[in-house]
Structure formats: C-alpha cells, structure tokens
Amino acid sequence: MIETDILVVGGGPAGISAALACGRNNIKTVLIEERDFLGGQLIKQTHRFFGSKEERAGSRGIRIAEDLMNEIKKNKNIDLYLDARALGYYEEEKIFTVLQNGRMLKFSPRKLIIATGAFEKSLSFENNDLPGIYGAGAVQTLMNIYGVKPAERVLMIGSGNIGLIVSYQLIQAGVQVVGVIEAAPEIGGYAVHASKIRRLGVPLYTSHTIKKAIGNEFVTGAEIIELDRNWNEIKGTEKKIDCDCICLSVGLSPLVDILSQSGCEMVYIPELGGEVPVRNENMQTSIDNIYVAGDLAGIEEATAAMLEGELAGLCAANTFINDVKQDERIEKIKNNLEVLRSGPKGSKIRSGLNKLIKGETFFQGGRNTGSEIEAFKKTGIPSGENLRSILPDEKRINETPFALIECFQEIPCDPCVNNCPFGAITEGTDINNLPKIDYSKCTGCGSCISRCPGLAIFLINKNYSENTSTVSMPYEMLPVPQKGEIVDVLDREGKKIVSGKVVKVLKNEKMDKTNVISVEIPKEFFNVARNIRLVK
Amino acid sequence: MMKEDNIIVCRCEDVTLKDIRELIKRGYTNIEEIKRITRCGMGPCQGKNCGQIILREISMITGIPVEKLTLQRYRPPFGGIKFSEVLGENNDEK
Amino acid sequence: MRIEKHPILTFERGKEIYFIFDGKRIKAFEGETIAAALHADGIIKYNTSPKLHRPRGLFCAVGHCSSCLMTVNGVPNTRICVTRAKEGMIVHSQNPRGDLND
Numbered sequence: 001m002i003e004t005d006i007l008v009v010g011g012g013p014a015g016i017s018a019a020l021a022c023g024r025n026n027i028k029t030v031l032i033e034e035r036d037f038l039g040g041q042l043i044k045q046t047h048r049f050f051g052s053k054e055e056r057a058g059s060r061g062i063r064i065a066e067d068l069m070n071e072i073k074k075n076k077n078i079d080l081y082l083d084a085r086a087l088g089y090y091e092e093e094k095i096f097t098v099l100q101n102g103r104m105l106k107f108s109p110r111k112l113i114i115a116t117g118a119f120e121k122s123l124s125f126e127n128n129d130l131p132g133i134y135g136a137g138a139v140q141t142l143m144n145i146y147g148v149k150p151a152e153r154v155l156m157i158g159s160g161n162i163g164l165i166v167s168y169q170l171i172q173a174g175v176q177v178v179g180v181i182e183a184a185p186e187i188g189g190y191a192v193h194a195s196k197i198r199r200l201g202v203p204l205y206t207s208h209t210i211k212k213a214i215g216n217e218f219v220t221g222a223e224i225i226e227l228d229r230n231w232n233e234i235k236g237t238e239k240k241i242d243c244d245c246i247c248l249s250v251g252l253s254p255l256v257d258i259l260s261q262s263g264c265e266m267v268y269i270p271e272l273g274g275e276v277p278v279r280n281e282n283m284q285t286s287i288d289n290i291y292v293a294g295d296l297a298g299i300e301e302a303t304a305a306m307l308e309g310e311l312a313g314l315c316a317a318n319t320f321i322n323d324v325k326q327d328e329r330i331e332k333i334k335n336n337l338e339v340l341r342s343g344p345k346g347s348k349i350r351s352g353l354n355k356l357i358k359g360e361t362f363f364q365g366g367r368n369t370g371s372e373i374e375a376f377k378k379t380g381i382p383s384g385e386n387l388r389s390i391l392p393d394e395k396r397i398n399e400t401p402f403a404l405i406e407c408f409q410e411i412p413c414d415p416c417v418n419n420c421p422f423g424a425i426t427e428g429t430d431i432n433n434l435p436k437i438d439y440s441k442c443t444g445c446g447s448c449i450s451r452c453p454g455l456a457i458f459l460i461n462k463n464y465s466e467n468t469s470t471v472s473m474p475y476e477m478l479p480v481p482q483k484g485e486i487v488d489v490l491d492r493e494g495k496k497i498v499s500g501k502v503v504k505v506l507k508n509e510k511m512d513k514t515n516v517i518s519v520e521i522p523k524e525f526f527n528v529a530r531n532i533r534l535v536k
Numbered sequence: 537m538m539k540e541d542n543i544i545v546c547r548c549e550d551v552t553l554k555d556i557r558e559l560i561k562r563g564y565t566n567i568e569e570i571k572r573i574t575r576c577g578m579g580p581c582q583g584k585n586c587g588q589i590i591l592r593e594i595s596m597i598t599g600i601p602v603e604k605l606t607l608q609r610y611r612p613p614f615g616g617i618k619f620s621e622v623l624g625e626n627n628d629e630k
Numbered sequence: 631m632r633i634e635k636h637p638i639l640t641f642e643r644g645k646e647i648y649f650i651f652d653g654k655r656i657k658a659f660e661g662e663t664i665a666a667a668l669h670a671d672g673i674i675k676y677n678t679s680p681k682l683h684r685p686r687g688l689f690c691a692v693g694h695c696s697s698c699l700m701t702v703n704g705v706p707n708t709r710i711c712v713t714r715a716k717e718g719m720i721v722h723s724q725n726p727r728g729d730l731n732d
Contacts, residue, residue: 034693035712046638058636088612097612102621119694121586124553129544129697131687138691138711146666147641148631172637212542217675217685253588257610268603274588275607367696478637513638547689548696550681580696580707615693616707 007109012040014294014309015115021313022073041170044140048453058415111316118252118295126212132219134512136287151245163249186377192382192454199531201494254296255270271352272298285314342431450514467527472518473496490531546586549580649719658715661672
C-alpha cells in the first residue's frame with residue numbers, strides 16, 4: 001500500500017497542472033500516467049495557443065508542455081508513475097489500484113484528482129472501419145510524435161479547432177489536404193484557423209457529410225453529400241473525392257470510466273461532450289475526496305484544462321493546508337476561466353456548465369452574439385465589408401507601412417496587444433474583444449506578425465516603389481524562400497494572382513519558427529496577396 | 537440508400553448499425569440490454585467507440601433525448617489485463 | 631514514409647533497429663511504436679475483423695480501440711500502437727481473437 005496526500009490520475013495538461021499545484025505547496029503527490037511519457041495531447045500541439053498572456057498565449061503548445069514536464073521532474077514532492085494504468089477505485093476502502101509493469105499497485109490517497117481527458121467520437125458511414133480512416137489524434141501522433149506521414153492525400157471530417165489545426169499541421173508535414181467537410185452550415189472552430197488553410201488552397205465544404213469510404217483493402221476515396229437546413233441529404237449532390245486517408249475530427253467524449261465506476265454522480269450534457277461528473281466550482285465531485293480537471297469535466301481546450309488542473313490541485317490541497325495566499329490564487333484562476341469562457345465562442349461551454357448543477361449558475365454574463373461575420377464563419381474568408389472595416393484611411397495607407405489585423409471573430413486572445421512595442425494595439429478590458437490599431441502609433445515594425453496565434457496579421461507597405469507594394473506575411477512552411485526568389489503570390493483562397501519577388505526574409509529565435517516573408521507585388525494587389533507558394 | 541450492414545458501430549465485436557437498429561426496433565432501448573446481447577462495450581475498447589453512437593440511435597428511434605436515457609455502466613478493470621496480473625504473481629501481497 | 635524536415639519540429643530518432651512482421655524485416659528507430667514503424671513502411675492493413683472479416687488498420691493510436699491488436703513475441707492482443715518496437719521482436723498479425731499456441 002502506497003500512502004499519499006494526493007493522487008493525480010492522468011499526465012496531460014490538466015493532470016500535470018494539478019500535480020504541480022500540489023507539489024509546489026509541499027504536498028506529497030503521486031502522478032500516474034498510462035503512457036510511458038507525460039504530456040497527453042499537449043505534446044502534439046505545434047500551433048500557438050490562444051488565451052491571455054498569463055496563460056502563455058502566443059506560445060506553442062509543445063513549448064508549454066516542455067516547461068511543465070521539466071518542472072514535474074524537478075519537483076521532489078511529486079512521485080511520477082509512468083506506464084501505469086488505473087484499474088479501479090474502491091470508495092469504501094479508499095483504495096485506488098494501478099497496474100504497472102505487470103504489477104498491481106495499491107494507493108491510499110487522501111484526495112484523488114481525476115484528469116483522464118477524453119477520447120475521440122466515432123462516426124457512422126459506410127465502410128467506416130476501412131484501414132486509412134484514422135482519428136485526428138492518431139494522425140497527430142503519427143506525424144508530430146513519430147515523424148511519420150499518415151498518408152499522402154487526406155480528407156478531414158469536421159471543422160472544429162482540432163480538424164482545422166490538424167489540417168494545417170498535415171500541410172506542414174508535407175501532406176496534401178484535399179478538403180475539410182463540416183455538417184453544420186458554419187465552421188466549428190475559430191475562423192482564423194480556417195483562414196490559414198484556405199490561404200493554402202484547402203477547400204472547405206460546409207453543410208456536407210461523408211456518405212461512404214471507398215476502397216477494398218484500404219481507403220482510395222470518399223463520397224460526400226450536401227445537407228439541407230434540416231440535416232437531410234440532398235439527392236444528386238454526391239461527390240467523389242480521391243484520397244488515401246479519411247481523418248475523423250468529429251468531437252471528443254469525456255473519459256469518465258473511473259468516475260462513473262467510483263460512484264460519482266454523473267449527468268449527460270451534450271454541450272460538455274456527453275457524460276460528465278457533477279461538480280462544484282472548486283472542481284469537487286459528489287464524492288468529497290474526488291476532484292476532476294480538464295476534458296473529462298467537459299470538453300474544452302488545453303488552456304482551460306491547465307487552469308482547471310491548477311484549480312483542482314489547489315482546492316484539494318487546501319483542505320489540509322488552508323493558506324490565504326492560495327485562496328487568492330484560487331479566486332484568480334476562477335476569474336481567468338470565466339474570462340476565457342465569456343466570449344461568443346464560449347457560449348456552448350457556458351450553457352453546458354449552467355446545466356451542471358441544479359440551482360447553481362456558473363455564469364451570469366457572457367456574450368452570445370459577436371460581430372456580423374456570417375460569410376466569414378461559413379468560408380473562413382473575410383467579406384469585402386469585413387476588410388473595409390479594418391483598413392486605415394486613404395492618407396495613412398499611402399504614408400508609411402502599417403499592420404493589418406484580419407481578426408473578425410471575438411475569441412479570447414491577446415498576444416498582439418501585449419507584443420506591440422508602441423502600444424498601438426488595444427482591445428479594452430475583455431480579451432474577447434477584437435483588437436484595434438491606433439494607426440497614429442503603428443510604425444509598421446511588424447513585430448506583431450509572428451506573435452498572432454491565428455497568423456492573421458499582415459504588414460502592408462503600399463508605396464514600396466512607384467508601381468509596387470510589399471506585403472509581409474507569416475510563413476510556417478518548408479522550404480523557406482530566399483531573398484530575391486520569385487514566388488507565386490496567392491490570395492485568401494490560395495489561388496495564384498501574380499508572381500512576386502521576395503524582398504525580405506525575417507527569422508530569429510524569438511519568432512520561434514514563424515518566419516515573416518515580405519513579397520513585392522503590383523500595387524493593385526496589396527489587399528489581396530496573402531500567401532506565397534514556392535515555384536519548384 | 538444507406539447500407540446499414542456496411543456501417544460498423546462496434547469494431548471490437550463487429551456489430552453493425554443494422555444490428556443495433558433492429559434490436560432497438562424490437563424494443564431493446566437500454567444500452568445495457570444491447571450490450572448484453574451484442575457484446576458492444578465489452579470488448580477491448582470498453583464502449584469508447586460504440587457507446588455514443590448507440591445512445592444516439594436509441595434516442596433517434598424512441599424520440600427520448602439522450603439526457604434521459606440510461607447510460608453505460610463502467611466496471612473495473614478499464615481495459616484488458618492478463619490473468620497473471622489478476623492473480624498477482626508479481627504483487628507484494630500474494 | 632518518415633518526415634525528414636519539418637518547419638516546427640525536429641525528430642530525434644533513436645538507434646536503427648529491425649523487427650519481423652509476418653516474416654518481413656521492418657526497420658524502426660528506437661522509441662517508435664510498432665504501429666509507427668509499420669506505417670512508415672507503408673503497411674496500413676493489420677488484420678481482418680473477428681466476425682465479418684473486414685480489413686482493419688490503425689484507428690485511435692492511443693491504445694483505446696481494438697483495431698491494432700497483434701501477437702508480439704508470443705503475447706496475443708498486444709496494442710501495437712502503444713508498444714515500442716525492439717530489436718528482433720517477432721510481430722504477427724493475429725487471428726481475430728489471438729491464440730496462445732506460441
């Protein structure tokens with residue numbers, strides 16, 4: 001029997017944060033993880049995170065993972081058990097059993113924090129079990145952990161943030177994405193993520209579903225079909241798509257087996273992803289000594305999981321330390337979580353959390369409607385009106401270089417505001433607000449470009465020469481062009497508009513591999529050119 | 537027409553959408569009943585792939601929202617383990 | 631196929647090793663799972679399903695589905711998506727349920 005104050009189950013972002021919150025307070029903590037490595041989904045996230053500066057917005061998930069894992073290894077209060085699978089919890093005896101290297105281990109913790117995360121939802125369509133049909137997590141594991149190309153031509157099913165991000169990552173890995181299909185009439189994830197793949201020429205089919213996978217021994221194609229407003233298939237709209245992989249990104253379900261077995265009160269809330277434990281705002285379940293954190297408490301994203309992990313850790317620890325300083329931190333985390341969830345994109349999670357406990361409202365406020373961006377949400381491509389709304393006046397356009405932030409959807413994010421050396425970018429008190437540029441302060445330095453997690457900032461120098469402008473844009477592909485190289489210049493749909501000359505390539509350590517490429521183009525294209533493609 | 541017998545709900549036990557829909561139409565509208573008949577949820581994945589799909593099918597056919605349906609029961613161990621591990625030949629307390 | 635150059639990531643591969651899959655010599659790098667090495671070799675069909683004999687391959691890659699079970703060094707029902715390849719391993723695509731004859 002192994003005695004410990006706290007036992008944390010699950011070594012993903014939530015579990016790591018929970019263990020650290022306890023370990024930092026000198027509380028004896030055991031962290032068990034099923035895999036033989038830590039990090040959960042965080043170690044596959046090569047993109048920059050949204051959120052606020054405090055939660056390290058603007059940093060890549062993999063960098064955050066590295067730092068957290070190093071801290072775990074250094075912390076002497078945390079005993080790490082890898083390759084250790086939870087088997088069951090027996091509430092009467094308060095014993096938690098774990099299997100490690102063929103040995104059954106018994107733990108007797110004073111408090112349990114369960115952070116087992118989620119698993120991917122499956123989808124019903126013909127031949128949905130054919131080799132070549134993978135979950136998005138599997139695709140990410142193959143390419144971002146093992147460096148193995150999952151396939152050559154991928155059809156992505158689902159346009160939530162995971163579907164959009166994995167599509168982008170596939171292209172970075174040298175894989176073609178032949179399309180992203182989405183059953184709903186609009187994009188599920190952040191529109192800026194969609195814009196990124198649209199600029200790379202990926203078609204997006206909203207109001208479409210997959211009907212069947214084609215192939216005998218493995219996937220050779222897919223048949224998709226359009227859906228009407230009532231989600232019924234429209235006959236005659238079937239389309240065949242050539243691909244050797246169908247990637248499913250149709251949502252996650254909380255992994256609640258341990259909680260359900262332990263006897264925690266469970267409730268089914270579609271907005272939270274399915275069956276979740278009933279819990280209070282301190283992350284405590286109906287069984288007093290069991291706390292939860294992360295996706296199994298409701299599907300969200302890694303930033304929320306890390307905050308919930310720390311919150312669960314502190315609240316569980318606080319039952320035997322009672323420290324005023326920690327009480328302040330607890331309040332702060334709750335506030336940060338609320339801010340993160342308070343924008344229009346957080347309405348689903350807010351509505352889910354409000355159903356969690358009868359008579360208790362997690363959220364009083366929060367905004368459900370954002371700016372008018374119907375077309376943008378359907379296509380990932382801003383409308384003419386959207387674009388006009390952010391351009392400075394004619395005089396300023398013609399003066400000196402200026403930044404343009406093509407961010408039209410209210411999402412919780414602030415790296416541009418915090419990284420402008422001249423304080424030209426503001427968004428008021430709410431991180432969900434759209435950023436605004438004070439063009440009298442913007443010097444056109446371009447340091448915001450590589451900071452934006454949505455890769456939505458461009459720098460325009462309209463009067464580069466008598467007949468040409470330059471557009472500076474973020475670039476995260478290989479190979480990186482050379483100065484002087486002639487490249488294809490693409491519009492927001494990834495279509496070639498003109499050839500252009502690369503006049504500047506900016507890359508340094510601080511930019512962490514988001515290089516900035518400046519390309520010279522005829523003046524008429526300064527507000528059209530948004531990507532480049534190397535000519536082979 | 538959708539070929540329901542060509543859609544796999546449960547990979548572990550090879551159960552198709554046709555099997556599930558037929559059972560529901562015959563009155564088996566509880567996921568635990570369907571589990572005992574088809575072994576859906578009893579294979580190596582312990583219902584991770586099939587569970588949600590079965591609940592949605594029950595809901596669609598009976599008209600009862602998923603929130604009101606009986607949910608799947610989980611029992612330890614969560615996944616396959618070997619007899620030697622159950623017997624505890626390597627454990628401290630034999 | 632393995633990714634050699636990546637704009638964001640660097641893959642630090644371990645020592646080159648070999649294992650046997652259904653009689654075929656497969657290259658792997660220490661630290662890779664059996665599934666990753668098979669995939670890199672272009673092998674994506676793993677077995678046929680228990681009752682309906684449908685082809686199956688990798689699906690979840692986190693040890694949560696039953697799609698990738700194989701017999702590894704005589705142990706049936708091994709999840710090859712989470713089992714690391716070792717020098718000289720003998721891997722067999724198994725009969726649907728696996729057997730203990732080895």
